[in-house]
Amino acid sequence: MNIAAFSENALFSPRLLAEALRTSQDEVARTLGLGRDAIARKDRLASVKTQTRLRELVEILNRIEPRFGSALLAYAWFRSEPLAGFGGQSAMALVREGQAGAVMDYLDAVDDGVFA
Numbered sequence: 708m709n710i711a712a713f714s715e716n717a718l719f720s721p722r723l724l725a726e727a728l729r730t731s732q733d734e735v736a737r738t739l740g741l742g743r744d745a746i747a748r749k750d751r752l753a754s755v756k757t758q759t760r761l762r763e764l765v766e767i768l769n770r771i772e773p774r775f776g777s778a779l780l781a782y783a784w785f786r787s788e789p790l791a792g793f794g795g796q797s798a799m800a801l802v803r804e805g806q807a808g809a810v811m812d813y814l815d816a817v818d819d820g821v822f823a
Contacts, residue, residue, distance in 0.1 A: 710765055710769070712727070713727070718758060719758055719761035719765065720761075721735045721752070721761065724761065724764070724765070727778055728778060728779065728782045729779060732746050733746075735764075738764070738786060738799055739760040739763075739764060739802060740760070740802070740803030740804075741756075741760060760802065760807075763810075764785070764802065766807075767785060767798060767807065767810055767811070767814070768781045768785060770811070770814050771784060771785070771814065784798070785797070785798045785799055786798075786799045787799075790810070790813055793809070
């Protein structure tokens with residue numbers, strides 16, 4: 708996933724992400740724990756919280772897409788795969804709680820050969 712392919716007017720675009728992931732913008736917002744207004748209103752779309760969550764999703768999917776061979780499979784992993792050491796929570800649940808850094812640390816540990 709090319710990060711630049713998901714931006715419009717210097718912002719991450721939920722529309723472009725939804726198209727790439729073959730889902731709806733509303734689903735992207737729900738996946739990230741954002742309300743409909745966060746993606747529908749220009750001022751909310753540009754907010755730090757909304758842009759941070761969209762960026763975190765793109766960063767995590769970029770890290771795991773090579774493991775699965777497609778963005779769609781990486782997105783399915785993000786939404787549903789329980790992560791070891793996080794009480795069965797998925798990457799999606801952790802990102803919603805503001806713990807994207809923990810997901811990135813987990814991926815770094817797996818990349819370094821730590822059994823997960």
